[in-house]
Amino acid sequence: MRIDVLSIFPNMFAPMRESIMGKVIERGLVEFNVIDFRDYTDNKHNNVDDVVYGGGQGMLLMPQPIFDAMAHVEAEAGNRGRVILLDPAGKTFNQAMAEELAHEEHLTFIAGHYEGYDERIRELVTDEISIGDFVLTGGELGAMTVIDATVRLLDEALGDEMSAVDDSFSTGLLEYPQYTRPADFRGLKVPDVLLSGHHANIDRWRKKESLRRTYHRRPDLLENYAFTPEEHKLLNEIKAEEKE
Template identity: 55%
Template sequence: MDIKILTIFPEMFTGPLTTSIIKKARDKEILKIKVINFRDYSENKHNTVDDYPFGGGAGMLLKPEPIVNALENNLDLENNNQEIILVTPQGKTFKQEDANLLATKKNLTFICGHYEGFDERIRSYVTKEYSLGDFVMTGGEIPAMAMVDAIARLIPGVIKEEDSFKDDSFFGGLLEYPQYTRPRVFRDIEVPEVLLSGNHEHIRKWRRKESLRRTYKRRPELLMNFQFTKEDKKFLEEIKKEEK
């Protein structure tokens, strides 16, 4: 996958994109990431990227020319297998299903907003808009980092064992089941006996039921549109009785 990030603070991406799993994926060329300072595409000698809004108002807006020039000079805008993403509080809340979809694309470009907003005409080049949630940050850089990380780990070859993310919270619509490692007993709290049984079918059922239980107790709204199997319905009825 080829990812481009348009920002006026490229130095913010040095750590997150040059360590851990992302670094390994870049070293293997599974993932290509280019951070572009769109200030370099400004059309005046002062490299200005912002200006006052027409009609008045507080703060400054990002001008259209630097961002559009950066897009035109670094992207094939005719490419249909890409998404140009505006990171903005006005966008759709980014969820696992969005990460799953974007991970199938060959090319992604993130535009990191800043200041009080951006010239509306930039939107004509954008295919999707995302936010991390109902709160405002100082810029789009940190949300873009989070989205890139969530997407990158789904690309084949980035994580060694694909099954390791298939059980993640949200991937299948539920929160992840509880997990344990050694020691078997820690401060009088024991690992559930079923996990030590060696019976894979019993373990599978326990994990599924506990995943449903955790979702039911912590994020019940996720179950509203969940596609239950016959087994899931049975587990959920048991959970409701047990939790009363």
Template identity: 45%
Template sequence: MSLHFSLLTLFPELLRPFTSEALLGKAAVKGLLAFDLIDLREYAGNRWRKVDDAPYGGGAGMVIRVDVVEAALQALHQPPSTPPDEVILLTPAGQPFTQKVAEELSEKNHLALLCGRYEGFDARVETLVTREISIGDFVMMGGEAAAACIVEAVARLRPGVIGDEESWRADSYSSGLLDYPEYTRPAQWQGLSVPDVLQGGHHAAIERWRRSKALERTWARRPDLLPTAGLTPHDSASLLALGLSPEQLSEIGAPLPPPQRRRRKKSAPPTPEPESQG
């Protein structure tokens, strides 16, 4: 079954090329994804297609009316359309969008995303949605770019959209860590070399190197991810080797590293008995 996106916006043409090109466009042709670009102006209820009005209490800017949004959402419930599983309001006040949220939404069949403009929506729109999402602590001119981020992050998790499911399971955040560094040809470039371990063909050594580098990057750039990364005892050993103290391991909830094996002392060869002289 395809994943259906309904994108409600004042500027559907901003999203049309995004949903029709590259992997999203190919997935739509295959029937894996479906996109409806819904112009909120079609539900304005007046000949001027005016969807906004001045805010009560005064202030700068205009506010998108709740009755316009209600009419657009009601149309999604009309046959032959299947009602959305989630109606998502894109707003700086929403829950942070994370990989975990993307994975949760990828299990749905129909997602409706409300893209705001101007000063946003009438606050009563919040009663019409199932959740509110923010893609970061910053403000944009509208919700279309935020919707594009969510569509791509969610759609790529659906079977068949990117071809190799294992490729996204190993991605940053899906694994709980930042991704390890990648290299390709040329092996030498401006004095910078591809690490020898990646050219040696020893798969177990490559996997150990990649895991260690993912831990190193995460500790250096996003240490806040480590407490929920599902660290193993071998990861703890790697983090100790990177310079973390046992106290820091405890603070991030890392397990104890595996016990070090004691090296057996080689027994001295027996002393030859002196030859008897006759």
């Protein structure tokens, strides 16, 4: 996968060279480039923003630097790839979107700053994404969030092809509780079923606890969830236990 990011603060992306992302770059699974679109300005002051036509608060990013930076990406890569604009008005990012993006060969992110974008910049864009109903000072943190969630799903990125399968949201539910040694930590004990070695019982416990956690913390996820007959039974058990 090739990932290009257009930003005027390229140093903000230094953390992307660490942890899992750093490893996939080192191993050649991902080519990661940050392009400072201030380098593509055509005015003597290297300005990338200007006042809003018609009046209004703040400054808007001008189209010229971003269009020319995108032309650089296209010339170098042979295409723009799937172009993602980080914007509070975009579609809210979720795990399903990360799984979709993980199948792309080339992603280009536009991380803006200031009050917003000149509307014509959207002509370059295939997707507008928000990471939540709040506003940040710029799109860099949003871009890093989307990139991290996407890259970890690539084959071999986590070192174990099954590592991401049971993640929260991947199955439509929150992940079940997990434990490691010691089995008894200061009186807090690992559930007996996990120590039993009985795989069928362990699988059932995990499904039930995944449903329980989702039922308590994110009941909205269950509204459109496609329950299996076994899951319906488990959820009814959970509800009955809650009444006791």
